[in-house]
Structure formats: C-alpha cells, structure tokens
Amino acid sequence: MTPPLTLPAAGLPPSFRSRIAERIAASRDPLARLRAGHELELYYEAGDPHSQLCAALARKLLPRLDRPLRIRVVAAPDVATYPEAERQRSFAASDAARIAPCHGLRTPIAIPAGQQAAFAARLCAAADAEHFLQIESECLTALAGGQSLSADAASLAGAERMLAANAVRRFKLGHYLPAMWQYRGEWFWALDRLDLLQARLDADHALQGQAPLTNFDPGRLPVSPAAADTPLEFWYSFRSPYSYLAAVELLRRRARGARASLQVRPVLPMVMRGLPVPRIKRLYIVRDVKRCADTLGIAFGRIHDPVGDGVLRLLTVHPHDADADTQLRYCAIAGQTVWAEGLDATRDDVLRSVIERCGLDWPQAREKLAAGVDTRAAETHREALFAAGLWGVPSFRLGGFTTWGRDRLWMLDALDP
Known part of the structure; x- marks a missing residue:
C-alpha cells in the first residue's frame, strides 16, 4: 500500500485574514x-x-x-x-x-x-x-x-x-x-x-438500515478505456480549491503507478476572465471543499485568496519547461500554500518557498518575475479548454473523453487500462 502523500510546508506564519477564513471553512451557517x-x-x-x-x-x-x-x-x-x-x-x-x-x-x-x-x-x-x-x-x-x-x-x-x-x-x-x-x-x-x-x-437516526443510499459501481461507466499511451490533460487554476484537491489526488495516483503521460494546463481563474463568482457560491465552495478535504486527508481551510497579483505571479513562474510531475507538484504545493497554510502569494518569501519546495531554482524564477507578468501559456490553455467544450476547472481530457470536476476523477481511474 502506498503511504499517504505529504507535501512539505513552508514554515512561514499565516496571514491574519487566513485565520478568519479558517473559521468560516470549518463552520456551518x-x-x-x-x-x-x-x-x-x-x-x-x-x-x-x-x-x-x-x-x-x-x-x-x-x-x-x-x-x-x-x-x-x-x-x-x-x-x-x-x-x-x-x-x-x-x-x-x-x-x-x-x-x-x-x-x-x-x-x-x-x-x-x-x-x-x-x-x-x-x-x-x-x-x-x-x-x-x-x-x-x-x-x-x-x-x-x-x-x-x-x-x-x-x-x-x-x-x-x-x-x-x-x-x-x-x-x-x-x-x-x-x-x-x-x-x-x-x-x-x-x-x-x-x-x-x-x-x-x-x-440523527433519520434513516432506516445501514445499506448505502446507492450501489455505485464505476465498472458500469459506458465509456471504453483509453490506450495506455494517451496523455491525460489537466486544466488547473490557482484560485480553485477543487483544483488543489485534484492536484494532490493526481499526485497520489501517480505514486501508485497511474497513467504516465500527463499535461498540466494552468489557466486564469473565472473571476479574472470576467466571469462572476458571487459570495453565496464562494461560501458554499469553501465549506464543501473543507468537507471533501477532511475526508481525503488533505490539509485545507487556512486560506489567503490568491486572486489578482498572487495568481499572476504563480502563473508567471509556473515551470512549463519542467517534467509533468514537477509541474503537478508545483500546482499542489502552490495550492497548499494558499488554501491550507494561509500564505500571501504576492510576497517573495512565500513564492520562493513554493519554488524551492518543488526543487526549482529561485533566482531563475525571480528573473521571470522581473521580466513582467506572463499569462500567454494560460491563455493558450484556456483556448484549448473551450475548444474541448469545457469552461471551468479542474477539467480533464483523455483522448476523446472530457470531463469536469474533481468528483469525476473516478472516471479517469475507470478509463486507465
């Protein structure tokens, strides 16, 4: 059995506002x-x-x-x-x-x-x-x-x-x-x-019997498995907590020997593409992700929202030239940084900790930042996302099969021969 995946922590003090967000994530209205x-x-x-x-x-x-x-x-x-x-x-x-x-x-x-x-x-x-x-x-x-x-x-x-x-x-x-x-x-x-x-x-003793509410069998998925060499494409946003959970889950699967070929495609978050995310939606998502993260054993709740400059900096230094596992690890560690450690991605010491925890070179990343914000790759990935008939993250494509949401990772398992 593969031991649980543990991502290294930054060891930096969380922001004050992340402590407030932590209480909201763990609460019910x-x-x-x-x-x-x-x-x-x-x-x-x-x-x-x-x-x-x-x-x-x-x-x-x-x-x-x-x-x-x-x-x-x-x-x-x-x-x-x-x-x-x-x-x-x-x-x-x-x-x-x-x-x-x-x-x-x-x-x-x-x-x-x-x-x-x-x-x-x-x-x-x-x-x-x-x-x-x-x-x-x-x-x-x-x-x-x-x-x-x-x-x-x-x-x-x-x-x-x-x-x-x-x-x-x-x-x-x-x-x-x-x-x-x-x-x-x-x-x-x-x-x-x-x-x-x-x-x-x-x-609440409100349900008779112990049988599950549904007899779920992923083997009945009406889709044929993909060829072993088909790459899995993973669209991700640094402002999406579901993307963070998906990145960690994909790392766990890869540690167990899941599909070798992977393409990581970070995109700008919806709100930075001009799409609304109302407060009621944000509150539900944070509380729902907290429940899911607790079930999965993934750290979550101490949140410093990276929207704006934090996202732009994370995208600018994303290691596009690195191997897929390093890119996926970068997504997961960046996600942990803002969604679980409560750290401000606009700070250099925070971004440096993300880079170095991935085994990457901070001076090289700092040079990218000095050259200015670069979202060209993110825009290319967004165009590919829309061409696939999708709109949000996390999304996945495996050959001719596309799906959206971390709740559909089980489908990818079913399609892995």
Missing part, C-alpha cells in the same frame, strides 16, 4: 440551520438531468427515511451562478448519462425547452414527495413517448410564484443550484455527496 428545520429537502429543476437522477434516488430513499422529504421546484440558475450556461448544460446532459448506469438508474430524458414550464407546473401541483415522484414519472414517460405536456394559465402563474418562493428559501439557506439536497442547513450535491448526506441522516 447557524442561521441556515435554524431556518432549515428537520426536513430533508431536494431542489428540482424541470430541465436539469441531475435533478432527474436525484428524484430516481428519492424513490429508493423515501421508504427508509424517518424525516419528511420536501421536493421544491426551482427555475434554471441565473447567469451569475451559471456563467457558461450552454457549455454547462451540454456537459450536464452527457455527465448524467454517464453516471446513471453506475448508480443503477435510468438515463435522464432531455426535456424540450418549450415543455419545461408545463412540466414544472405539473410538479408544483404535487401534495407531497410521493405524489411529486408519481407526477414526475408520468410526465417523463409521456415526454419519452413523444407526447406534449400542457398547463393552463392559472397553473403556470401559480408555478412561477412557487418557483420564485423556493428560490428565495434556497438562497436564505445558502445555495443557488438545482439537484441539491438540503438537510439542517447543510447542502449535498446530487449523487456526489451521498456518503456525507447518509452520515448526517444516520447521526
């Missing part, structure tokens, strides 16, 4: 917890394939649940939280189709845009969760058979008011996306946080 009550909630969007997967899981969950389940219909996310809607929706459809068989669930049905309002209106008429799931099943069967759904003007208007009210409640409880489970003020994404959701329900 007490007001949201108070407002939430003891119901389990699922937020469902009529046009979202992951919402269909959640509803399919709810059918299995409901008989075991000793808490009320409330399914709330919401509209599509707004542009501030879903900035690349076309790419994101295209990815969601293919992603849900891939993961459905791995959970033993039916592949979601594409809902035509012109049918989504009527579908939502039908769902809003449900009296309870069981009734909701019955209506959803009937509507999906009708749509799959080529039938059209209809709703009268009063039903559509009532549904619109209900969707707005549900969105307000979701926002007050701290979230912004569909396909989200909410329990006692804590949020769980689709099928990817079921282990955490089950742990919370078990702690």
Whole structure:
C-alpha cells in the first residue's frame, strides 16, 4: 500500500485574514440551520438531468427515511451562478448519462425547452414527495413517448410564484443550484455527496438500515478505456480549491503507478476572465471543499485568496519547461500554500518557498518575475479548454473523453487500462 502523500510546508506564519477564513471553512451557517428545520429537502429543476437522477434516488430513499422529504421546484440558475450556461448544460446532459448506469438508474430524458414550464407546473401541483415522484414519472414517460405536456394559465402563474418562493428559501439557506439536497442547513450535491448526506441522516437516526443510499459501481461507466499511451490533460487554476484537491489526488495516483503521460494546463481563474463568482457560491465552495478535504486527508481551510497579483505571479513562474510531475507538484504545493497554510502569494518569501519546495531554482524564477507578468501559456490553455467544450476547472481530457470536476476523477481511474 502506498503511504499517504505529504507535501512539505513552508514554515512561514499565516496571514491574519487566513485565520478568519479558517473559521468560516470549518463552520456551518447557524442561521441556515435554524431556518432549515428537520426536513430533508431536494431542489428540482424541470430541465436539469441531475435533478432527474436525484428524484430516481428519492424513490429508493423515501421508504427508509424517518424525516419528511420536501421536493421544491426551482427555475434554471441565473447567469451569475451559471456563467457558461450552454457549455454547462451540454456537459450536464452527457455527465448524467454517464453516471446513471453506475448508480443503477435510468438515463435522464432531455426535456424540450418549450415543455419545461408545463412540466414544472405539473410538479408544483404535487401534495407531497410521493405524489411529486408519481407526477414526475408520468410526465417523463409521456415526454419519452413523444407526447406534449400542457398547463393552463392559472397553473403556470401559480408555478412561477412557487418557483420564485423556493428560490428565495434556497438562497436564505445558502445555495443557488438545482439537484441539491438540503438537510439542517447543510447542502449535498446530487449523487456526489451521498456518503456525507447518509452520515448526517444516520447521526440523527433519520434513516432506516445501514445499506448505502446507492450501489455505485464505476465498472458500469459506458465509456471504453483509453490506450495506455494517451496523455491525460489537466486544466488547473490557482484560485480553485477543487483544483488543489485534484492536484494532490493526481499526485497520489501517480505514486501508485497511474497513467504516465500527463499535461498540466494552468489557466486564469473565472473571476479574472470576467466571469462572476458571487459570495453565496464562494461560501458554499469553501465549506464543501473543507468537507471533501477532511475526508481525503488533505490539509485545507487556512486560506489567503490568491486572486489578482498572487495568481499572476504563480502563473508567471509556473515551470512549463519542467517534467509533468514537477509541474503537478508545483500546482499542489502552490495550492497548499494558499488554501491550507494561509500564505500571501504576492510576497517573495512565500513564492520562493513554493519554488524551492518543488526543487526549482529561485533566482531563475525571480528573473521571470522581473521580466513582467506572463499569462500567454494560460491563455493558450484556456483556448484549448473551450475548444474541448469545457469552461471551468479542474477539467480533464483523455483522448476523446472530457470531463469536469474533481468528483469525476473516478472516471479517469475507470478509463486507465
């Protein structure tokens, strides 16, 4: 068994503001917890394939649940939280189709845009969760058979008011996306946080039996393995904590002998490319990453956000000419520096510690800094990211297979022959 990967620490004092961020990352919003009550909630969007997967899981969950389940219909996310809607929706459809068989669930049905309002209106008429799931099943069967759904003007208007009210409640409880489970003020994404959701329900004796919520089998992934010499491309941002976790996990996999050929592609963060990242999204991400990092045994929480000059400096001295393992180690150590050690990447002593912990030459890196900020490689990588049909990080490409998110690293394992 390969021993746990330990990255060297800088040994420098953390910034003051990182100590505040550490408390936020480790906390849960007490007001949201108070407002939430003891119901389990699922937020469902009529046009979202992951919402269909959640509803399919709810059918299995409901008989075991000793808490009320409330399914709330919401509209599509707004542009501030879903900035690349076309790419994101295209990815969601293919992603849900891939993961459905791995959970033993039916592949979601594409809902035509012109049918989504009527579908939502039908769902809003449900009296309870069981009734909701019955209506959803009937509507999906009708749509799959080529039938059209209809709703009268009063039903559509009532549904619109209900969707707005549900969105307000979701926002007050701290979230912004569909396909989200909410329990006692804590949020769980689709099928990817079921282990955490089950742990919370078990702690409250709210779930009958010890069986997992889903029988997940990555061997059922409907994609063929890639040839052994196919390079894995890894898009990374120094401002993305999920990228940091992914970099550490990839290092661990490579220590176990995973795919030899790797291309590391750092890019500018979304907010520095003119894409919004609202406060509610930032808070959820920090708390979610903290949960994931604790599960993975990766240090996280003492944060000094590198956005701006910190990111630009890290990109400028990125060792593009070094071997792939050194580049990956640089990403991981830089990530640990800003996401776990609370150090300011705009300081020379901090950047020097990153460079030297990677076994690289600080005087050479200092010469790069003196020559000015250089994001040309990052822009080339961004263009390749968009050409691959992706938009955010961490993202991965293995031959003709592309995916987004550290939650999909298991797919890369399944594709490794």
